[in-house]
Amino acid sequence: MIKLATVSPCYNEEEVLERSVERLTELFGRMIADGKISNDSMMVFVNDGSKDRTWEIIEKLHKENRFVKGINLSRNVGHQNAIMAGMMTARKWADAVVTIDADLQDDLGALEKMVDDCNAGYDIVYGVKVSRKADPLLKRLSAEAFYKMQKSMGVESVFNHADFRLMSRRALDMLAGYPERNLYLRGLVPMVGLKSTTVDDVISEREAGQSKYTLKKMLNLAMDGITSFSVKPIYIILYMGILFLVVTLFIAIYVVRALVLGTAVSGWASLILSIWFVGGFILIALGIVGLYIGKIYTEVKGRPLYNIQEVLE
Numbered sequence: 392m393i394k395l396a397t398v399s400p401c402y403n404e405e406e407v408l409e410r411s412v413e414r415l416t417e418l419f420g421r422m423i424a425d426g427k428i429s430n431d432s433m434m435v436f437v438n439d440g441s442k443d444r445t446w447e448i449i450e451k452l453h454k455e456n457r458f459v460k461g462i463n464l465s466r467n468v469g470h471q472n473a474i475m476a477g478m479m480t481a482r483k484w485a486d487a488v489v490t491i492d493a494d495l496q497d498d499l500g501a502l503e504k505m506v507d508d509c510n511a512g513y514d515i516v517y518g519v520k521v522s523r524k525a526d527p528l529l530k531r532l533s534a535e536a537f538y539k540m541q542k543s544m545g546v547e548s549v550f551n552h553a554d555f556r557l558m559s560r561r562a563l564d565m566l567a568g569y570p571e572r573n574l575y576l577r578g579l580v581p582m583v584g585l586k587s588t589t590v591d592d593v594i595s596e597r598e599a600g601q602s603k604y605t606l607k608k609m610l611n612l613a614m615d616g617i618t619s620f621s622v623k624p625i626y627i628i629l630y631m632g633i634l635f636l637v638v639t640l641f642i643a644i645y646v647v648r649a650l651v652l653g654t655a656v657s658g659w660a661s662l663i664l665s666i667w668f669v670g671g672f673i674l675i676a677l678g679i680v681g682l683y684i685g686k687i688y689t690e691v692k693g694r695p696l697y698n699i700q701e702v703l704e
Contacts, residue, residue: 440467
């Protein structure tokens, strides 16, 4: 039997919070009755600088429900940092932590299986999405393309796993030893290397409100995931540069031949296209190198990932 804490980052989730707490309370009651988790288990909600009544509702639920605890961050720091804040705080309170979004689109049945696996000795249990029918078509296609691209770039991660996972206190203590500022937990957690397994996660539709994970945020996360764990983009630039040199050599041979044979024709189209093509590649290359330099800049400053304004224990 373990003391469990669920950690849910919240950004403008006033429409779903009360229903989510109701569903989690039912689940906790069932698992306590079955002897899977202890009676002092908890659900921790991390308010990530919400602009609506999210924190007010968390305070209300904390007074009404003995399972509910709250963490109020001083400002919005983003989904990954909010999860980290919740995990690092909750590891002091519980034996294991499950991170799950506040809308509870993830399968609560899978959460119960995670607890079973933890009781069986696993330190990390990943929720793997076996069905994404509830997600919009664009999100499904872009997510699968991203996971495949990640793999091709050499990033170690679990395919179709987002941030629904269980980690034991031992795993969280090890994770705390990674002081990275550019957080990408889907790539960082597998580096802990403890005994792990997966459970199937069937995604359901949101009961209310809208997803806060916009296309822009997903693209930024994808870029962080690749540049934080792989230097392959730098090698791609190098190889492309060598290819350009080879192509340039052939063009030079062709130009000399045309001059010798007197077949050279003056024209601007090919010249302009070449300039734009090479110029575009140079700008992309500078952008990729700039991303890596920017990450180094962020890491060197060593600023805190988050500041906790208030904790409801």
